[in-house]
Amino acid sequence: MVEPANMNSESLSSILREMAFLGELQEENPFKLRAWANSARILEEDSRDVKDLVASGEIASIAGVGKGTQAIAKEFVETGRVQEHEALRAAFPATIFELLEVPGLGPKKAKALYKELGIGGLSELEYACQENRLTELKGFGAKTQSSILLNIQKLKSNRGKAILPAALIQADDVQEELEALSGVELVEVSGELRRLNEVISALDFVVAGAPETEAGLLEAGFVGLDDGSYRRVRADSLTVTVWLVEVEEFGSKLLETTGPAKYVESLGPIPNAAREMEVYQELNIRFLPPECRDVGACAEDLLVEGDIKGVFHLHTNWSDGRHTLEEMVIAAKEQGLEYIGLSDHSQTAFYANGLTNERVAQQKAEVARVQEKYPEVRIFHGIESDILADGSLDFPDEVLKEFDFVIASVHGQMKMNREDMTRRLVKVLEHPATTWLGHWTGRLLLGREGFDFDHEEVLRAAAANGKGIELNANPYRLDMDWREAGAVAAKNISIGIFPDAHSTGGLADVKYGVWMARKAGLSKGQIVNTKTRGEMEAWLQQRKFR
Incomplete structure (x- = not known):
């Protein structure tokens, strides 16, 4: 028994x-x-x-x-x-x-x-x-x-890990708490969050304080550890580690605890300094932004948020979005964008109120009406078309030809074997209507692993056919992974940082994609939607139903 x-x-x-x-x-x-x-x-x-x-x-x-x-x-x-x-x-x-x-x-x-x-x-x-x-x-x-x-x-928030925006919220609360402690002069986040990792397993802070600061940490539930740090573990939030130092050591400890360990070790002995920049000056090396330190390098013209001129992959209430096309255009205008790419779901996505052939024509008429009202923001009329199991798109060619662009995405049958999924993706990249491959692996952070396929073979197909790949900036996806983005860019494949926005607020998610591109060390020139309105119009025209 x-x-x-x-x-x-x-x-x-x-x-x-x-x-x-x-x-x-x-x-x-x-x-x-x-x-x-x-x-x-x-x-x-x-x-x-x-x-x-x-x-x-x-x-x-x-x-x-x-x-x-x-x-x-x-x-x-x-x-x-x-x-x-x-x-x-x-x-x-x-x-x-x-x-x-x-x-x-x-x-x-x-x-x-x-x-x-x-x-x-x-x-x-x-x-x-x-x-x-x-x-x-x-x-x-x-x-x-x-x-x-x-x-x-x-x-x-109770599960020990958090996606980036959730971790940022928690970190703001902890920083405010630490800054209120007696004797504190400086507080800065370090570790994974300072490097802008897509998933955060713990929060790290460097604090410059006086002797009485330690008592405040202990009273706040932190426990002193043998390595000189203080740690607090709570069931309802991320674990927090605090490094308490004197002001003269603040910069050195900030660099050390930002990590990753491999990068810090490559620098050799770290001199004491009050500011991190002083460490770089003392070592006579170029400053590297924290988010680039996992890769250990970055482009001279490293991408910044202000380089983004427009965004694609937007959903409206024509499918499963919350807001109207006009509301999305107004939000884009307020954010200073020169263009947007409307891409509601296609007919196979019935669960998301996907567009039928007839509704595509109706939407096109609305695009023309809203465009006339807001000429300062160029509206590209596109679609997020489902990739069917055999690699085809779910609209006939005569409908696909009417779009300014097509984002081809897998939304179903994600458990295909590696060979079949690879064939599926290669075939859609050979389709003349495809502009970009959407959410590269289909992953959901902390939830769903990406589907299995031969990345190299699919990338070769994208490069050979002049197709682009989306870096989906939705913080639940951040897909493609920044660890792969450098290799994609090296093949001269067009990368687009798109928010996959389902509301006006979702437009702002593009910043998370920029952060991931920066982690990969990418330059402005390696991201397609840094093009101006005129440049993008010409670029899309060259690739329309290619």
Whole structure:
């Protein structure tokens, strides 16, 4: 008999609840599901150990626990597992239970999300909320979507890692707290966040303070460590490490703790200095921005946010965006952009209210109307076209020819094998309508791994056919990965930093893409949307249905 440490009524109740939930998703017999759910509640409330109940036979006398559940309990006690439970779990993604962690999401709502939208985990749910996909789903709506998104953000902050914007918010709060401590003169973030990593696992700060600052740190919940740092670990936020130094050492410690270790070691002994720039001057080497230090180099004309002249990959309320085309144009104008590229979803993306052939023509008329009203912002009329399983696009050529550009993206069938996915992507890059390949690997940070394909072969196809690749700036994606961007640029493939915006506020996400390009050390000239309006018009015309 297997006797795991957690073999008790509570653990059996958890198994039964999971079976009831997964059975609901699989549309099992509702009477069986109710029996499992009721038995889970009854056994959890019973103070007796399940082993004793089975051994004595008393489980048969518990009202509400039928023969089916009794057999499950017997199997659990004898083997430590329940085969039917394991079979149900194998049929769904391991992340499916994350949906039940969200306050307000019960089994029925989770079932709707999984069945109707294919959402099988927390990050997919969060991204769907960002794209407004829950608003039209029966039983949900805009208010529910907002509530779910807020609850997801709270949950994700408890998991020890955070995407970049969430980490920045936490860091601002910690910095304000540290600056308020007695004796503090200087505070600056270092570590992963200063290097603008796409995912942050901990927050690091360098603090120049007086002797009484240490007492303030201890009172705030920090614990002194052997390496001289102070650390605070909380379940509801990122771990925070503070390096407390004198002002004369501040610059040196800032450089050391910014990292990464390989870069710092390459510099040799670090002289003491109050400012980081003084360290570089003392070592007689060129200053390297923190975000470039993972690569260890950067272009002379390193890209800056102000170099971006316009953006593509914008969604409006024609598909799953929140705002109208006119509202997006006004927001772009306020941000000083010279052009935008409208790219609502195509017809295969029915879940996102994708455009049919007829609606494309209707949208084109609206583009002309809004363009006339706002001539200062050039509107390029494009589409984000789904890449079908065979590598084709989901509009006929006569429709595709009407667009100024096409972003070709994978939105479904992401679990194809490596060879088939590679063929799929190569074929779409050979299509004359394709301008850019959208969200390069389909990853969702902290949620979904990218699909598997031969990156080199696909890059060769992009280069050979004169196609571009998007660096998707949505902070949930940041895809392509900055670690690969340098190699892409070296092949003279056009990289576009696009926000994948589903609202006016989403336009600002382009900065995250710029930060990733800077991490890769890329120059202004290696990013296509640094072109002026006139230059972009000519560039697109040369590639239209190429």
